[in-house]
Amino acid sequence: MSLAEIWLFLQQGVLSGMVTGSVYALLAIAVVIIFKTTDVPNFAQGEIFMLGSYVALFLTLVLGWPYLAVIPVTLALVAAVSGLFQRIVMERVLASRGVGVQLVIATLGLAYALKGLVRQTGLGDTPRSLPPLAPTDAVVIGDAVLTRLDLVIFAVAVGAMLLLWLMFGHTRVGKAMRAVGMNPKAARLAGVNLARIRALVWSLSGLISAVAALLITPKILITPDIGHIAILAYAAAIVGGISSLPGAVAGGFVIGVAENLVGLFISTNAIVVAPFVAIMVVLLLRPQGLLGGRLQVKKV
């Protein structure tokens, strides 16, 4: 491999990686906000994302709606499903004195149920893709080639992150969510309705997942097993320290770029295992993640 080739691969890998990484970052944020406020690692993250893809596919391909109608309906529907799951199922698990394990298993139940429901519709029998949101003509940056769609994906993802940042920093509900994440008891004493905030956080997480789904579904082929992509979101969240939002964003980009570079320089076969290796190495060497705080040992 000549130097010029390496330079070209590097540019292409980093730029393509930033695009997919921005979507992973969104999914990682969706994982992290739930983990921070409810202490639950959401194992249904991938399936909620998949639900977003299939709702959009159903509306576009079966009902023939235009994007202008598909986007708001998809976002609203996925957010509603996610929020209702917390409100109906998770609150009930909490009420019957369920703790960590039980909550996680309830999310696994949701994952199974969603996957089965989507499979039942038959829409997932063949891999499908949405029509492109934006024209797919090539854009040359340096020596690398992206498509206009890639740029739209990146811009929308980063825009969504900025909106989230504004929301968490400057709105009442955003501050309430952060407060619940820091200390639920104190938040309740300060007048925050915990159940409401938890449902809102799940809705918000569903909304973000749906955004990610709408962005990436025109670019890749979707099957009911696409939920596997959430593993990359988990890898991103862990690399960034699982309770840090800036960490999740950084982690998303790191995983996206690393994935593309591994694909270009080593082999596409190694892409599949790379995130697991990343998860294990990071957890072993720096369990709190690259941007996480100090580890705390809970006493009796």
Place this chain on the structure above:
Amino acid sequence: MTKPIDRILLAFLAAGLAALPFVGTGYVIYVANLLLVFVVLALGLHVVIGETGQFALSHAAFYGVGIYTAGLINNAWHPPFFLSIAAGGLLAAALGYVIGALSLRMRDIYLALSTFAFGEAMQWVFLNWQSVTNGSNGYRLSPASLFGYELVSDIRAYPFVALIAALLLWATVALSRSQFGSALRAVRESEVAAQAMGIDVNAVKRAAFTLSAAYAGIAGGMYTTFASFIHPESLGFQTTILILTMVVVGGIGSVRGAVAGALIFGLISELLRQALSFQEIIYGVILMGFMMFAPKGLFADRARAKRPAAGPAAAPARRQRRIA
């Protein structure tokens, strides 16, 4: 097992197992063998999650190691089958020891995620180590044998599978009653308190991981005595979750819960094998339903306090309630 319910359950189980070869046909015996393998897998996960409270999600990986080790040895040398099963158990145990030692630094979510990642990585190895596992084409297992007696059919393997499962069930009960079992539960309830009592927490955790992996490895070996084919597809996260479901729905921390869960869910998964979407929906609904209305499972052990990976707030409240 002093409670009457245990004696009754055990008697039913033993009678059913003994009667089965005389009434069951080939497929029924195959399912029985499979359920016994699931029982051993569930008991193994029970040791690490139920007794020790370590949320490990790599059980299918150890199961796979057991299957491939026993299968490869059997295909190559045709030793008496218990030797290849033992080899599978030992290798899985060794791997379990390493993972246990590496996992000492982690707890709760971090432990779950790193063991999950390890499980997925192992499935990748099974899929891609072409020269050994034959990769995604699956691996053909030739019949196991015992001093010339070939286990060519499910019914021939059945007595041995049942015997091994019974031995391991006995071992699990003995373990949970022993002092070592108390040490495991002490670590589950509170590492700090266990340490204060003079328990070597790290050694106990390593031992739990090793034992749990050994169970899974032996289960893999049992599988090779009656099955003729293994595909890496069935050694992934799905299988780990299936076993986790058995343990949790059965009742975390309860041996009879693990056994009952293995029988029920093993049966459901085998019966619904053809209808994937229904299987998934039913699973999902059962999981959510149980967690909503009976989070402690079918056989919650009410005599002892159960507190698997509890949040900091839950513990004191429950303790007070029990005293009052």
